[in-house]
Amino acid sequence: MIEARNLSYTYESENNFKTSAVENISFSVNNGEILGILGKTGSGKSTLVQMLNGLLKPLSGEIILNGKNITTDFKNKYEVFSKIGLVFQYPEHQLFESTVFDDIAFGLKNQGLEKPEIHSRVIKIANMLGLNENLLSRSPLSLSGGEKRRCAIAGVMALKPDVLILDEPTAGMDLIGKNFLLKCLLDYHSQEKRSIILISHSVEEIIEVSSKILVLDKGKSVYYGSPGGLFKKDIKYLESLGLNPAQITQVMSLVKAEGYDIPESVLTVNQAQKEILKLLEKDGATA
Amino acid sequence: MIKNISIGKYIEGNSKMHQLDARTKIILWLVFTLLAFLTHSFISLSLILISCVFMMKLSDISALKFLKSNSLIIILSLFTTLLNLVFEAEAKLITSGKFYITSKTMKVSFIIFIKFISLILTTSAVMFTTSANEISYVVEKTFMPLSCIGINSRDIALTITITLRFIPTVLEEAKKIVNAQLSRGARFKNKNIFKTFKACLSVFIPLLVSSFSRAECLATALEARCYSGEAHTSFKEFKFKKKDFIALLLALLLILGVIGCNLWIKI
Numbered sequence: 319m320i321e322a323r324n325l326s327y328t329y330e331s332e333n334n335f336k337t338s339a340v341e342n343i344s345f346s347v348n349n350g351e352i353l354g355i356l357g358k359t360g361s362g363k364s365t366l367v368q369m370l371n372g373l374l375k376p377l378s379g380e381i382i383l384n385g386k387n388i389t390t391d392f393k394n395k396y397e398v399f400s401k402i403g404l405v406f407q408y409p410e411h412q413l414f415e416s417t418v419f420d421d422i423a424f425g426l427k428n429q430g431l432e433k434p435e436i437h438s439r440v441i442k443i444a445n446m447l448g449l450n451e452n453l454l455s456r457s458p459l460s461l462s463g464g465e466k467r468r469c470a471i472a473g474v475m476a477l478k479p480d481v482l483i484l485d486e487p488t489a490g491m492d493l494i495g496k497n498f499l500l501k502c503l504l505d506y507h508s509q510e511k512r513s514i515i516l517i518s519h520s521v522e523e524i525i526e527v528s529s530k531i532l533v534l535d536k537g538k539s540v541y542y543g544s545p546g547g548l549f550k551k552d553i554k555y556l557e558s559l560g561l562n563p564a565q566i567t568q569v570m571s572l573v574k575a576e577g578y579d580i581p582e583s584v585l586t587v588n589q590a591q592k593e594i595l596k597l598l599e600k601d602g603a604t605a
Numbered sequence: 606m607i608k609n610i611s612i613g614k615y616i617e618g619n620s621k622m623h624q625l626d627a628r629t630k631i632i633l634w635l636v637f638t639l640l641a642f643l644t645h646s647f648i649s650l651s652l653i654l655i656s657c658v659f660m661m662k663l664s665d666i667s668a669l670k671f672l673k674s675n676s677l678i679i680i681l682s683l684f685t686t687l688l689n690l691v692f693e694a695e696a697k698l699i700t701s702g703k704f705y706i707t708s709k710t711m712k713v714s715f716i717i718f719i720k721f722i723s724l725i726l727t728t729s730a731v732m733f734t735t736s737a738n739e740i741s742y743v744v745e746k747t748f749m750p751l752s753c754i755g756i757n758s759r760d761i762a763l764t765i766t767i768t769l770r771f772i773p774t775v776l777e778e779a780k781k782i783v784n785a786q787l788s789r790g791a792r793f794k795n796k797n798i799f800k801t802f803k804a805c806l807s808v809f810i811p812l813l814v815s816s817f818s819r820a821e822c823l824a825t826a827l828e829a830r831c832y833s834g835e836a837h838t839s840f841k842e843f844k845f846k847k848k849d850f851i852a853l854l855l856a857l858l859l860i861l862g863v864i865g866c867n868l869w870i871k872i
Contacts, residue, residue: 368784371788373784373787373788396787399787399790403789404785404788405788406781406784406785406788409785411785411811411814412782412785412786412789412807412811413811414806414807414810414811414814424789424790424791424807425790425791426790428790428791428800473790474788474789477789
């Protein structure tokens with residue numbers, strides 16, 4: 319479990335001009351939970367995650383991982399890096415080994431694991447992320463965009479971090495690639511039962527997978543709670559945060575406006591399907 | 606360390622140095638550098654150093670900024686000075702174990718240190734106040750005569766502009782990759798030298814790959830916008846003003862002063 323308490327961070331520019339990137343943010347993610355972090359570009363998402371694994375030192379506030387403060391209670395920052403795995407934006411830009419296998423195994427080798435252990439972990443993770451065996455001996459640079467991305471993510475997942483943080487993992491991907499990656503992520507989540515923090519500016523993506531949502535605006539936390547609660551808020555307000563409700567939520571709110579009996583916020587297509595079937599059944603009964 | 610490199614770091618401003626024509630500034634820079642290299646006399650070097658500090662003052666950029674962006678070179682030159690001070694065979698002034706200091710080594714080290722500092726100050730003062738566009742303009746004009754032997758000065762200028770433009774970008778990218786590799790398990794401080802080397806490779810290779818792909822994109826983009834290296838007009842006109850003549854006159858005075866010092870005063 320990871321917990322952030324009153325985190326703040328300020329950037330200092332060339333002429334000592336201070337801009338506050340993150341202000342007083344608190345949240346907690348239990349084991350097996352997925353926290354989605356939403357926000358416009360420049361809302362402080364990336365600064366926040368770099369603080370979470372100790373790359374940036376928060377100006378004030380603390381980060382507690384399983385009861386230990388990450389800035390004071392660990393031997394060195396490398397130990398923190400291995401417990402809190404961070405996947406950066408466009409992680410495929412860091413691939414460098416000669417084969418996909420070696421690239422995924424890079425971190426494991428650095429941890430000094432035994433060869434058979436490394437082998438089994440790499441194979442398992444590669445399978446989970448849909449990288450089949452004959453890809454493993456190829457150069458990572460020869461893979462397709464989506465495969466590269468999954469290869470880079472696999473390198474961090476193989477370390478089995480207590481918390482996995484992904485900074486816009488689906489940026490620049492097409493719909494099929496996106497959905498496949500999210501499916502892989504959910505597979506990983508259901509098998510490993512560890513905490514995941516997912517950052518995105520796509521509402522649909524976050525709603526689909528997260529159990530909790532944190533919304534940032536100009537470095538401040540403006541919403542923290544269940545996905546359902548967020549869309550009970552005024553739509554104009556949400557749009558000002560750069561959050562457009564999922565298409566299905568918009569459609570269903572139009573249906574509701576027509577006078578049909580539908581709950582406040584419908585978030586996923588599955589939920590919408592159920593509600594519409596319910597309506598149709600009711601109609602059938604009255605007719 | 607990475608973010609404190611001064612090359613290609615133009616700082617917006619409207620100081621006296623900013624207002625000078627880029628050509629004047631490059632000439633000043635050449636004069637200062639050559640003088641600092643060529644003279645060894647203490648008094649003329651002090652003269653140069655004072656002029657450098659004057660130039661820094663005119664640029665309206667804080668001394669702290671100069672120190673910060675050159676911290677690495679300053680440490681390096683201090684180190685060289687120290688080496689010079691300790692390892693030189695001469696009559697011993699101060700002895701401590703194997704090491705000793707002589708009057709000559711002291712003088713030589715001090716002179717070298719002043720040379721370094723003068724070079725650093727002028728280079729930063731010119732770099733901070735001259736934008737990449739202006740530098741490329743100067744290069745273009747300077748190499749113009751080469752066109753008669755088939756070398757296109759516009760190409761050289763463009764290459765330099767692009768190089769300067771991309772230094773901060775590549776540094777930024779390097780920082781990002783270092784962070785990313787750290788979080789996926791790279792160990793840059795390792796007792797095993799092979800592993801440290803491997804960790805460094807994990808930064809160099811992605812950096813090279815991205816630089817090449819960026820270069821390719823850039824080349825395509827240039828072609829797509831019909832770049833052919835032909836002469837073109839400039840939005841900003843470059844004209845010598847009164848200020849430029851004053852600056853050049855001062856530079857000339859400095860040259861004469863240094864020559865005079867070398868001829869008549871022997872310190």
